[in-house]
Structure formats: C-alpha cells, structure tokens
Amino acid sequence: MGPLPRTLELFYDVLSPYSWLAFEVLCRYKNIWNVSLQLRPTLIAGIMKDSGNQPPALLPRKALYVKNDVRLLGQHLQVPIRLPKDFFFVIFEKGSLTAMRFLTVVKLEHPELLEKVSRELWMRIWSRDEDITEPQSILAAAEKAGMSTGQARELLERVSTPQVKNQLKETTEAACKYGTSIDVQPSTAAQ
Template structure:
C-alpha cells in the first residue's frame, strides 16, 4: 500500500476567477500529489462581509491589474478565462447565491458530479459570458456536466430549503474560521497541522508543504510543481 492521501479543502465560489484557477490546478495535481481534494462551495459575499474586505475590482488600480493578471494566468494555466462584457452587473450586482446553493445541493446529493457542475458554471460566467443566476441557465450547466434534467430540476427546487441554505452558511463560516478574507482558500491538513493558503498564487508553497509533510524531508523528492498536466478539455 502507498502512503495515505493528504486532505485538502478548497473553498471556492464560481464568481471568483482565481478560484477557477486554483480549482483546475488542484484537480490536475490531486493524483500526482496524492491528495484527497474536498471541494467546498462557499459564498464569497459572506466572507467579504465577515472580514470587512471588498472585491479587488472596486479599487481602480486593482481593477486595471486584474484584467492583465487574469489574461496571463489564463494563458499559463490553460484555463479559458474571458471577462464578461458587463462586468459590474454580472459579478457585483447579480452575484452567485443561487448558483452556490445549487452546488451545495449537488455536493449533498450527487458529490460525484460536483467537480463537473462547478466547472460548467465557471465556463458559463467566465468563459462564455452567460448567465448563472436564472434557473434555466443553472439547469443547462448541470445537464452539460452530465446530470439528468430530472436530477437537476430536483436539486434546483431544493436551493431554498433550510437544509441547503444552512449547509452553505456553515461552509462559509468554516472558511471564515480558518481566517479567510476572500477566495479561493486552500486548507491543507498535514499531520497535526492545518495550513490556510489564500489565492491561486500559493500553489508552489502548497507543493512545498506537501513535499515536507510526511517526515520533514521531501515527499518522494517532489517539492516543486513540475510540468503542468494537460488542461481539462472544456468546450467553449
């Protein structure tokens, strides 16, 4: 038997393009790094309110940097990120509450489909400039991810139930307890230690932590990320 997989939690919101970058890289590396990746749908609005933070796009200089940064990261990580035409309406006004409640319901009832449905919602809002707030849009994403229309409709009807609402709230609160002030947040549970890493630009540090987590020496000699595995073949 090989070593037991280390547990990583990824707290994310499909409204966050940086969450998409972290999501894709961790999905590609989970077998290489021998990790058990626990996807945690989270509401970024709740985290920003709790921490007193605000979206980077609200600050002029950060907003300018955001576009160039995401363009380069999109090329590097082979993730097809394209800004929505009406950025402020799509990202800052409409939000992602229903979408994240839907993903919470997916995790509760069909966890095996959570990765694919999450990816399809990101593809809609951050690649094809499509809606993720209206029921038909969410159903279309779920169906494209491989869920039957009957399954998707049933989950959509559950997004306003106390069970789903409370679960999303609890997950968001858990991220806040780890110290989150934005998303994505990766929490690595290594031996007796827990490490919270913010953003998609701490993955080299995560590789270092995983590389030294077993006995203080390099885990199979891997303390760097190495060649990027092939990107997921997501259709535009």
C-alpha cells in the same frame, strides 16, 4: 503502498476567477500531488463581509491588475478564462447565490458530479459570458455536466430549503474561521 493522501479543502465560489484557476490546478494535479481534494462551495460575499475586505474590482488599481493577471494566468494554466463584458453587473448585481446553493445541493446529493457541475458554471460565467443566476442557466450547466434534466430540476427545487441555506452558511463560516485560527503573538521588540 505509498503514503496516504493529504486532505486539501478548497472553499470556492464560481463568482471568483481566482477560485476557478485554483480549482483547475488542484483537479489537474491532485493525483500527482497525492491530495484528497474536498470541494466546499462557499459564498465569497460572506467571506468578504466577514473579513472586512473589498472586492479587488472596487479598487481602480487592483481592478486593472486583476484584469491583466487573470488573462495571463488563464493563458499560462490553459484555462479558457475571459472577463464578462458587463463585469460589474455580473459580479455585483447578479452574483452567485443561487448557483452556490445549487452546488451545495449537488454536494449533498450527488458529490460525484460536483466537480463537473462547478466547472460548467465557471465556463458559463468566465469563458462564455453566460448567465449563472436563472434556473434555465443552472439547469443547462447541470445537464452539460452529465446530470439528467429531471435530476437537475429536483435539485434546483431544493436551493431555497432551510437545509441548503444553512449548509452554505455553515461552509462559508468554516472558511472564515480558517482566517482566525492563526495564533499571532504581539511583538515585544518595539516596547
């Protein structure tokens, strides 16, 4: 009997192409690497706000880099990733709030389907340039992942409940806390 698997938490938002690439690599190799992968749907907008960071697409040089980097990483990792045609509208206007709330409900009620539903939402936005904000779009992704129509509709009806909103908020806050847990001591060498 080998060592127990290490737990690895992946905080992710389907709005992030880098999250998708990390997700696919971790899902692909979790057994080889002996990792217990814990998927944690999170809002990237909340993390950006908390950290004071700007999305790379808002900075011209980073935007050019990301466009090429995502394409090359997708090829290398064999993930069918392509930027949406109206990138800024999809990312900054439409966002992913409803999709991430839906994934939060999936995690609460049917965690065994979370990986597949997450992947289908990423495929919609980052591979096929399809919507992930409208109810019919989310239902289509859930059904393609193996969820029954009735089951998916029932979960979709819960995305605006306080329980789901609070859970997504708590998970996002937990992700933000990881960034503040590093104990950095000021350097005395320059004094």
